[in-house]
Amino acid sequence: MSYVSRTGSAPRVFPQLPTHSTPHAPFATSWWGNAWITALEETSMDAARLSRGRAYAREGSVDTITITPGRIVAYVHGSRPRPYRAEIRLRTLTPQDWDHFLDAVAADPAHIAALLDKDMPQALVQASERSEVQLLPCTGDLIPSCSCPDHGRPCKHAAALAYQTARLLDADPFVLLYLRGGEEADLLDELARRNARRAAAPEGEALPASVMGPGPGVPAREALTTEYRPALPPPLPPPPHPGEPPLLPDVPGAPAPASLEFLATDAAARAHAYLTKGTDPFAVTSPWHDAVRLAASHPGLTGRRTFSRQFAELARAVDRTPTGLSRAAAAWRQGGEEGLSTLETPWDPPAGPFDRARGALIAADLPRMTIRRNHLTNAAGSLQLRFGRDARWYPYRSEPGAEDWWPEGEADEDPVGALTGMLGS
Template identity: 75%
Template sequence: MTPASRATGASRVFPPLPQHPDPQAPFVTSWWGNAWIGALEGTSLDAGRLARGRAYAREGHVDTITVAPGRIVAYVHGSRPRPYRAEIRMRTLAPEDWDGFLDAVATEPAHIAALLDKVMPHALVDAAKRSGVQLLPGPGDLVPSCTCPDHGRPCKHAAALTYQTARLLDADPFVLLLLRGGDEQALLDELAQRNAHQAAREQSASAEQNATGGVSLPGTLARDILATAYRPPLPAPLPPPPHPGEPPLLPSLPGAPDPASLEFLATDTASRAHAHLTTGADPFPAADPWHDAVRLAASHPGLTGRRTFSRQFTELARAVDHTPADLARAAAAWRQGGEEGLSVLESPWDPPAGPFDRARGALIAADLPRMTIRGNHLTDAKGTWQLRFGHDGRWYPYQSEPGRDDWWPEGEADADPVGALSTAIGP
């Protein structure tokens, strides 16, 4: 069995790398890291996008990076509040390619020692190439994609991810081998087996040469080494991690659900499971499908929308029998005030006398637009701004294009109506 087949589904998750602010300092120091960057820069036809991607990488805009066979994925923060999901794909090696690579490594002990020291010598790459195995990517071997609207190949977000990946390769060439389809431990196990077979062959040949001289070679039976009568007790359960784990990377298969949609659902499941472990309670125990969809749309970085909607956003809205615009409006209300913000959007009510009645006078005194009353809504004469009073005693600002009666949550809720409207309107 090859390392590629044994490592199916393996992945490694790397936390965000620190900033690399000095533009004069080299981005990477190893020759193989620079070869990776060369494959990126040799493909792109837009030096401007590369420069912006390099700046994003230096400034730490790339979030957690997940490396799996054939793909690298990370969220990259751009100019908008929500990050984009960037991905780099690369062909994995076939089983016969792995055989050629392992043969090239096993025949030279210095290659194994170099890999264990996190170094990829030129001689190893050259030996693999002579066996027909191309380890490092060439121009066109890196296939970028991103959820941003820029159709450049690569866009600045995918370029930033590629530059940050070069830093990972710089520190550990096994990242490249994983991307090619080989798990580090599986590779080392396979090399150990091949070395053992090689040593056994050499030992057998030596024994045959010494047989006529009566020389016996020392040895230990495998059953004596592996046998043990002692089984230690199982360790105590580990404490819950400080943060929820990352979802696994899922392949794109014909007829299967979209992997990006499954990833954000897995992210939410991990968050709820982590809450169970740390608090003993589900943070959203009574959420119906609509409320759950609104919460997901409001909180997950892979979903966004107001006038244009991603495919995942549209599918989420359709699954709960609403339009994407309905879900986008409800998600904005959730971001504004959670469950109460959604209630303010969906459920008008008649507040009692008191703070609600005093709000109009406070707005006039602050030289803000005069408002008319309807239920718990205060609306200006132009139909542009609106304040909605919630059951929690806070004011929720809304905005519409004049005369359209198309109200969207705009700004933060505030216990003071003057503060809520002033913040929404701005200077």
């Protein structure tokens, strides 16, 4: 028995669709709706007309849509008061095409269930294509026309109609079958007959090739998917600085807000470092180093003479005084691990840049310095440069004669730059 399509069927009328709520959201969310849009866009040679057509569709300029087998018609409001009549044509399937398609659907109860659920699995379309039945339109299959004076294929009015049609296909794949010449009720009746005939067939009877499942190597997720999800947008660039935590309420029985803000600040700093550098710059070697890093990265914990309760607790946790931790945090901010090492570990640098530093300072008319291991100190005992193992100079300052040295200013490969930077600050 051969299924015969109804090319003279009564038209289906769809009321005007509402405006698109999200400006840049895709018109189709199903993969078959997007196949329709692809066929439209690959037919067009003018991206500007397509862009204007998308805008018309999003603005709700497409009036009531009337669909008959092989034809879509609607009035589209443009820049002039009188709307234009836009039309899109699509070839209907032959009776032989429908026989092959229905065999492919009836071969798998899941295909029937999907159609009843208004879905169109890719496995079904692939089975149909193996039977040489092209259900979805290809490039050039959609033939647009319009009453406007623009002879583009498509013009912006026909393009708007095609985009709105994709939304109809999303909601009901039977709209596409109807466009191809198939009535939903007749198709379902014919599928029921063929399904019953298959169930009554003698065991072992050979099945036509069109009813075989997806070919080898097709992932089940891809074969059975019915939803189209556009590619994710590219990630936003990282901000120039880590964010700050929100103000948290002080709730009885809950952790102290200051402690939570401290942890959140540290997490934001680590995340920002991963985003900007691709590695963890906070890979510390000991609890002491980790405490110094935390103290250096939290703006509320630093100081020289007054310390918050959280800062004192952090120092006590690593058996140090708050002043010692604050000094170490300043060194960490100055140069990270190398800055802390320069604070804590004097060493004897080899001959070379270190020996030439005093001459460079004198030539720049800066204070004369005395040498002690890797330290250069002025006569008043208030300014000092420390030469690090990374060949940078770290500036320090103290009250004259107090030997209470604190890192101050930025490290520099040039001793003159390091000292003048500290003097300028």
